[in-house]
Amino acid sequence: MEQRHLGRTGLRVTRLGLGTLNWARDTDEQEAADQLKAFWEAGGSLVDTADIYADGGAEYLLGRLTEELVPREDLVIATKAGSVLEADRRVDGSRRHLLAALDASLERLGTDYVDLWQLHAFDPHTPLEETLQALDLAVTSGRARYVGLANFSGWQLARAGTWQLAAPGVRNRLASAQMEYSLLQRGIEREVLPAALDLGIGLLPSSPLGRGVLTGKYRHGTPADSRGASEHLAAFVAPYLDETASRVVEAVTTAADGLAVTPLQVALSWVRDRPGVTAPILGARTAQQLRAALSVETLSLPDEIRQALDDVSAPVHHYPDHDWSTL
Numbered sequence: 001m002e003q004r005h006l007g008r009t010g011l012r013v014t015r016l017g018l019g020t021l022n023w024a025r026d027t028d029e030q031e032a033a034d035q036l037k038a039f040w041e042a043g044g045s046l047v048d049t050a051d052i053y054a055d056g057g058a059e060y061l062l063g064r065l066t067e068e069l070v071p072r073e074d075l076v077i078a079t080k081a082g083s084v085l086e087a088d089r090r091v092d093g094s095r096r097h098l099l100a101a102l103d104a105s106l107e108r109l110g111t112d113y114v115d116l117w118q119l120h121a122f123d124p125h126t127p128l129e130e131t132l133q134a135l136d137l138a139v140t141s142g143r144a145r146y147v148g149l150a151n152f153s154g155w156q157l158a159r160a161g162t163w164q165l166a167a168p169g170v171r172n173r174l175a176s177a178q179m180e181y182s183l184l185q186r187g188i189e190r191e192v193l194p195a196a197l198d199l200g201i202g203l204l205p206s207s208p209l210g211r212g213v214l215t216g217k218y219r220h221g222t223p224a225d226s227r228g229a230s231e232h233l234a235a236f237v238a239p240y241l242d243e244t245a246s247r248v249v250e251a252v253t254t255a256a257d258g259l260a261v262t263p264l265q266v267a268l269s270w271v272r273d274r275p276g277v278t279a280p281i282l283g284a285r286t287a288q289q290l291r292a293a294l295s296v297e298t299l300s301l302p303d304e305i306r307q308a309l310d311d312v313s314a315p316v317h318h319y320p321d322h323d324w325s326t327l
Helices: 029-041 053-068 095-109 128-140 154-165 192-199 234-240 243-259 263-272 287-298 303-313
Strands: 003-005 012-014 017-019 046-048 076-081 083-086 089-091 114-119 144-150 174-180 202-206
Touching: 017 029, 029 053, 029 287, 053 076, 053 095, 076 095, 095 114, 095 128, 114 128, 114 174, 128 144, 128 154, 144 154, 144 202, 154 174, 154 192, 174 192, 192 202, 243 263, 243 303, 263 287, 263 303
Parallel strands: 017 046, 046 076, 076 114, 114 144, 144 174, 174 202
Antiparallel strands: 003 012, 083 089
């Protein structure tokens, strides 16, 4: 599998990443093992998780499989911290919480360090410089090799990235920004993507298949074994089942028919090769689904098809979005 540098850093990762959101919840240990083995055998290295996935269960499972199945040194393990499962608070960016969360993640993962540690979300109640100091402490203490962010808005990403660059040798450059990005969700192109490109931050798109909708599985209803039919994920899929999304899905299906490939391959290839993207994160539920996604490695979309997909899914730009002078 082809490798890319993560942002403006020396860290190289495969241009597809394996996500573990479903592990220890919808994906059992055997299925997770099959996924990890298939990903590794395909040459994949980047594996993404978080401390809240299955209440830590995903990290624990990844740690066990790394010890038993795949050599630790062959993987680039990324995890996240900052999200909390509390009724009155969803984000805690305090230094106290973040560093304690990192230590807990390392214990569950069974490793002394993670290759990439990311803030899961922006905390408006904690000074940003305190939050970012936790990232620097993680690197200087050897617990993380690189650091990044997830789910930050454009101004938040620009502020954080600029702050880190203001003291070279003292603060650590942000390597990544993990954001939802697909043909059905191009909102990051307004402000986040321009900021990331300017600051040399690599994008790790989550939900690159539009929460599964871009595979075409929902064109004629909701399959009983799909996320859309799941009690805890139906609301996650629902926003992408409207008429606007349907037009995009039909365009993807038409392109796939013309290229004799699958809609999944078309949609994934599109986001993988967007400017600024390092590696989409594949959140497959089964090993079979993952293998289907990994088959995109040899596909590059023709320019005319890429442009057609750009046009049908184009986000609406209003002042003062970037490039406002053309609006």
